[in-house]
Amino acid sequence: MLRFVVFRLLQSLVALAILSVVVFILARATGDPLHMILPMNASEEDYANARQYLGLDRPYVEQYLSFVGRAVIGDFGNSIRARRPVIELLQARLPYSLKLAAFAMVVSLALAFPLGVMAAVHKGTGVDRAAQIVAILGQSLPTFWVSIVLVEFVAGRLQWLPAGGADSLASYVLPGFTLGWFVVAGMMRLLRSGMLEVLDSEYVKLARLKGVAEHRVVWVHALKNALIPVVTFAGIYFAILVTTAIVVETVFAWPGLGRLAYDGITSRDFPVIQAVVLTTAAIVAAVNLGVDCLYALIDPRIRYGR
Amino acid sequence: MSSVIDVRDLRTHIVTRWGTIKAVDGVSFALGEAETLGLVGESGSGKSMTCLSLVRLVPRPAARIVGGEVRLDGEDLLAKSDAEMQQIRGRKVAMILQDPMSSLNPVFSIGMQMREPLAMYHRLRGAAVTARAAELLAAVRIPSPETRLRAFPHQLSGGMRQRVVGAMAIAGPPRLLIADEPTTSLDLTIQAQYLGLLKELQQRHRFAMIFVTHNLGIVARTCDRVAVMYAGRIVEIGPVRRIFTEPAHPYTRALLESIPRFGARRERLTAIAGQPPDLASLGAGCAFAPRCPAAFERCATAPSETAIAPGHATRCWLHARA
Numbered sequence A: 001m002l003r004f005v006v007f008r009l010l011q012s013l014v015a016l017a018i019l020s021v022v023v024f025i026l027a028r029a030t031g032d033p034l035h036m037i038l039p040m041n042a043s044e045e046d047y048a049n050a051r052q053y054l055g056l057d058r059p060y061v062e063q064y065l066s067f068v069g070r071a072v073i074g075d076f077g078n079s080i081r082a083r084r085p086v087i088e089l090l091q092a093r094l095p096y097s098l099k100l101a102a103f104a105m106v107v108s109l110a111l112a113f114p115l116g117v118m119a120a121v122h123k124g125t126g127v128d129r130a131a132q133i134v135a136i137l138g139q140s141l142p143t144f145w146v147s148i149v150l151v152e153f154v155a156g157r158l159q160w161l162p163a164g165g166a167d168s169l170a171s172y173v174l175p176g177f178t179l180g181w182f183v184v185a186g187m188m189r190l191l192r193s194g195m196l197e198v199l200d201s202e203y204v205k206l207a208r209l210k211g212v213a214e215h216r217v218v219w220v221h222a223l224k225n226a227l228i229p230v231v232t233f234a235g236i237y238f239a240i241l242v243t244t245a246i247v248v249e250t251v252f253a254w255p256g257l258g259r260l261a262y263d264g265i266t267s268r269d270f271p272v273i274q275a276v277v278l279t280t281a282a283i284v285a286a287v288n289l290g291v292d293c294l295y296a297l298i299d300p301r302i303r304y305g306r
Numbered sequence B: 001m002s003s004v005i006d007v008r009d010l011r012t013h014i015v016t017r018w019g020t021i022k023a024v025d026g027v028s029f030a031l032g033e034a035e036t037l038g039l040v041g042e043s044g045s046g047k048s049m050t051c052l053s054l055v056r057l058v059p060r061p062a063a064r065i066v067g068g069e070v071r072l073d074g075e076d077l078l079a080k081s082d083a084e085m086q087q088i089r090g091r092k093v094a095m096i097l098q099d100p101m102s103s104l105n106p107v108f109s110i111g112m113q114m115r116e117p118l119a120m121y122h123r124l125r126g127a128a129v130t131a132r133a134a135e136l137l138a139a140v141r142i143p144s145p146e147t148r149l150r151a152f153p154h155q156l157s158g159g160m161r162q163r164v165v166g167a168m169a170i171a172g173p174p175r176l177l178i179a180d181e182p183t184t185s186l187d188l189t190i191q192a193q194y195l196g197l198l199k200e201l202q203q204r205h206r207f208a209m210i211f212v213t214h215n216l217g218i219v220a221r222t223c224d225r226v227a228v229m230y231a232g233r234i235v236e237i238g239p240v241r242r243i244f245t246e247p248a249h250p251y252t253r254a255l256l257e258s259i260p261r262f263g264a265r266r267e268r269l270t271a272i273a274g275q276p277p278d279l280a281s282l283g284a285g286c287a288f289a290p291r292c293p294a295a296f297e298r299c300a301t302a303p304s305e306t307a308i309a310p311g312h313a314t315r316c317w318l319h320a321r322a
């Protein structure tokens, strides 16, 4: 188990290193940020001075190494636009994104689990059909559309919930729901098909033959097996959730990393872009590592190697 | 001797796209303590469905037990509530399934799966339940049982896993043990060991046993009586010796003839001329008629059961009285 964790950890680090190169190159490929910072009438000399001041005149390799060296200790340089250390922006935004993601994840799981399991247990009944509808809607309605409709109706016309900001628990509801929407549908389908397969297995039959109560057969014997495919996809779903967050945070004016990324990109503030992408990637990698450990915990065949 | 299990006119139907199948169509038999019934017949003849009907675990919602009685020590299991039935499963009537590779849950330890029935049946907890689980594993001759309790199914061989299932089955200990082709997927030496083990456990706990198999050699060695199933019915039932020496039903005879004479290598039922019956489109007559070399006019109606000797009965017009 320890070897497995160490191995996966090293893999994640390699992936992050590669990503840092990509980020470094892409951030410089989006155009010259100085156009956005300097006034319209800036002279050639102003440009040269600014370039030197920001270290943009040094060789790329040098820029990259100093970027990575400092990124490791949390120093992402200064935001070109805000003229503040990027780390301060991250520190302000990250907690909001994490809280929103956690909220969305909890909501998704709380909906997906009972729905997926009950759909399988009561296959072909009303519960199952309702679950199918949720799945189809969840995977076919684009997030931006759902967000806009929710803002328009629930927040706008009906005025039930705040349309933006992160001031109260109520303000989590719309963005959290929008963000979790896609995940609910996917997880629910995975659980349903996993449960259907497992409920038909010989070991579930044997559990019933042993006299195990039906609720225990379903929620213990069967579910732990049906979790394996769900956990396999959990990392991917988390990554999707992170990407979706950019749209959701923008629409709902949520002061998180997604918003920061959006603002960073539109103003070519590449220290911010680099920092956001790397932080997000590190989080996704950490979540995936956690997911892999969970996977090994659930499935002894992984834990002990085949 | 009073019966441990007394099955009367058991009927289980399955609704399929092609119509209703009478998978179990009026099955009756009785078994006493420490007695073993061999249940034989081609695949699809309703052996497994009969076994599952006894514990009321037929595949729902397609299959349904539509009639009959299943008396365990005199009490009709078909009249029990679901909750009562759950108390009987495993504890009073245990079952061993065909494929040891898939009948243990891959994500739980052997220990968890062994402790579970003990906690349910005997309210054992803590160290007592672990000690008892290890005892049961030792009883099915699993070496170093304490260590095995910590193992997971994929770490054990097929023979070993089937022993674990056997150990769970005797946790009650049960009054009736149903073994549905328990050795079919084990190799020959392991098969023989396992059968020996089951017989030994039966001597110790005196449970009645229903042994489903394709293998007539196994029947000859392990069973007291034999029931031959064809198309959902028992077409012949009797003491092992009589079935092997004086088979009455043409189907039983065909089965016996299909055993290769030479050595005991392949004792499986080999092909009998003609197609196995399609249960969805059975006519009114004897189901074996299309393949029966002795078929005659009367066979266009279904024969009822006729006793031909004490404990020996068959469903065939050749043996019907007047």
Ligand SMILES: Nc1ncnc2c1ncn2[C@@H]1O[C@H](COP(=O)(O)OP(=O)(O)O)[C@@H](O)[C@H]1O
Residues within 6 Å of the ligand: B014, B016, B021, B023, B041, B042, B043, B044, B045, B046, B047, B048, B049, B050, B059, B062, B279
């Ligand atoms: N889940 C099921 N759905 C529909 N038909 C089934 C199902 N299980 C068994 N059957 C049918 O019931 C009949 C008896 O099957 P079974 O009891 O499994 O036979 P055996 O154990 O003797 O091989 C067969 O015709 C089979 O096709």
Ligand code: SF4
Residues within 6 Å of the ligand: B249, B250, B251, B286, B287, B288, B289, B290, B292, B293, B294, B295, B296, B298, B299, B303, B315, B316, B317, B318
């Ligand atoms: S009843 Fe007729 S068809 Fe059926 S087994 Fe007997 S002789 Fe053959």
Ligand SMILES: [Mg+2]
Residues within 6 Å of the ligand: B047, B048, B049, B180
């Ligand atoms: Mg079978």
